[in-house]
Amino acid sequence: MRYINLPEYGGPEVMQLAEGEKPLPAAGEVLIEVKAAGVNRPDVFQRMGLYPPPPGASPILGLEVAGKIVALGEGVARWRVGDEVCALANGGGYAEFCTVPAGQCLPVPEGLSLVDAAALPETFFTVWSNVFDRAGLRAGESLLVHGGSSGIGTTAIQLAANLGAQVFATAGSDEKCAACEKLGADKAVNYKSQDFVEVLREATDGRGVDVILDMVGGDYVDRNIQLAARDGRIVNIAFLQGSRVRVDMLPVMLKRLTLTGSTLRPQSAEAKAAIARSLEQKAWPLLAAGKIRPQISATFPLEQVAEAHRLMESNSHIGKIVLTL
Incomplete structure (x- = not known):
């Protein structure tokens, strides 16, 4: 099979198109012929x-794929050869074939292409497990999504808005803010020209925000604490501006805040399968009904993976970047 090899660490140029042996599915796994793979x-x-892969995971890049099942490992009951699925991979997605635990596969939602479907797993699993499972966002509450124009952001805005929450977002340009509001955000704040704490305090009549999803870190940690409502929950999923911070913890105690976070990739197959079941029950009907749509910023053929990574690093995209095979 063709795949993207990573002979050394470095810039986008170190990735190389290579040929190697097709993997075989272990017990409980399926082998997918990949037609599209998300870039994250x-x-x-x-x-x-x-970000080294966890023990036992493929060293090949790529955490989400869509395609056709071509082989089943021992004990796989739900899926059949020929089924079209999208899947959260533990690695190995930048390749023509990828093995995935069967429980991490989901059917391609009705009306979506395989390119659309490849943009779903990483963001939907991440948003659901952090915003709804971990932070417990409920209808009638408010959510602030930092990085609202990212793949994670566009997913979180749509899911929360469709499930009855008031949604706010931050983004780095007026164009990106407009895109967030078009997707369902009640208000998006351009963090380059406005103070999101001040703007959103006013927008909530001083109450603050119930749940904050943050991938920025740095000084946002303290600002999130300032903005959070009483009994608020702040979830960190990345630290693009650094994870080592100094904060005043007194407001955490006075407002009874919960500071939490998680990473998805090291979690067990059982935990990921549980998230998949929740998504199929709660989110997949919204996708099939057209109420939520994956936002595809750009697609690149597999051999142009370096260009895809350069776009990701430029932060100029809105939504997802997908490789096609």
Whole structure:
């Protein structure tokens, strides 16, 4: 099979198109003939040597794929050869074939192409497990999504808005803010020209925000604490501006805040399968009904993976970047 090899860590140029042996599915796994693979920020970090794959995972980049099942491992009951699925991979997505635990596969939602479907797993699994499972966002509450124009952001805005929450977002340009509001955000704040704490305090009549999803870190940690409502929950899923911070913890105690976070990739197959079941029950009907749509910023053929990573690192995209095979 063709795949993207990473012979050394570095910039986008270190990735090379190579040929190797097709993997075989182990017990409980399926083999997918990949037609499209999502590009995500963890792929960039892995390429740079900052996010090594967990033990036993494929060293090949790529955490989400869509395609056709071509082989079944022992004990796989639900899926059949020929089924079209999208899947959260533990690695190995930048390739013509990828093995995935069967429980991490989901059917391609009705009306979506395989390119659309490849843009779903990483962001939907991440948003659901952090915003709804971990932070417990409920209808009638408010959510602030930092990085609202990212793949994670566009997913979180749509899911929360469709499930009855008031949604706010931050983004780095007026164009990106307009895109967030078009997707369902009640208000998006251009963080380059406005103070999101001040703007959103006013927008909530001083109450603050119930749940904050943050991938920025740095000084946003303290600002999130300032903005959070009583009994608020702040969830960190990345630290693009650094994870070492100094904060005043007194407001955490006085407002009874919960500070939490998670990473998805190291979690067990059982935990990921549970998230998949929740998504199929709660989110997949919204996709099939057209109420939520994956936002595809750009597609690149597999051999142009370097260009895809350069676009990711430019932060100029809105939504997802997808490789096609």
